[in-house]
Amino acid sequence: MLLLALDTATPAVTVALHDGERVLASDTQVDARRHGELLLPAVDKLLTGAGLALADVTGVVVGVGPGPYTGLRVGLMTADTFGFALGVPVHGVCTLDGLAYASDLGPDAGPFVVATDARRKEVYWGLYADSRTPLSGPAVDRPADLADRVAGLPAVGAGALLYPETFADARAPEHVSAAALASVAAERLAAGEELLPPRPLYLRRPDAQVPKNYKVVTPK
Known part of the structure; x- marks a missing residue:
């Protein structure tokens, strides 16, 4: 292989x-x-x-x-x-699974959060039981909206490092x-597990949008 x-x-x-x-x-x-x-x-x-x-x-x-x-x-x-x-x-x-796997949290650390920068003052995030076991997510939210859910939990990823007011125990790896x-x-x-298809998890619409009310030019 x-x-x-x-x-x-x-x-x-x-x-x-x-x-x-x-x-x-x-x-x-x-x-x-x-x-x-x-x-x-x-x-x-x-x-x-x-x-x-x-x-x-x-x-x-x-x-x-x-x-x-x-x-x-x-x-x-x-x-x-x-x-x-x-x-x-x-x-x-x-x-996010890759970031969780690479975290330096031990197997007995308990639940932790992985968060990456989603721009627009949002994060992509997921909750993990340990470095190999996702519990929920992925999702995209404003950090302030997650404060109660992630309070007291360790967190890894650039999104966590960007918003210490929400992720107080932010750690490496960043990316x-x-x-x-x-x-x-x-x-x-x-282990014989089925992996995901190679299709994107965008979770929201792209930043680039087709302009509304653009002028249509037709041949005379």
Whole structure:
């Protein structure tokens, strides 16, 4: 098995290789405006550094969000393209699951929150029993609207770090890593679990909208 994992649902452009037992290599660059520019070179660099070729990949893992429309679709379209070209399956994993997996909270820490920046003064968030077990979400809300629900709980992710008045016990990691996503996928595949389809979890309409009452020009 050789899984190629990638995620562009957060400002991080992150890729990793996993052989089904361990992470072979990974790379993460944080630049919210250059997902499309950075992703393919990162994949090529990772494969070359590991002494592998794209043809060696037997499956693709992609973070399906939630995340902003523009960044998220870069990773999903790239994953779909790789899957089609190589004739290999493409597995979706919730980006919040990857952050939960990579948290440094111990197995007995109890419930905690994962929150990423959804912009518009909102967060994408989910509640987890432990690093591998989601309890609720993903959802999108204003931090103030979550205050009562998350009070006293540890929280990880950039959304938690942005709003300390709501997430008082905010911790790293800030962004998801493809290494964590690949590890989640490998564990679930080994257990015979069904993964998500590689389709986006947008949770809300994109920021870009078709203008209303625009002028229609017709030929004379």
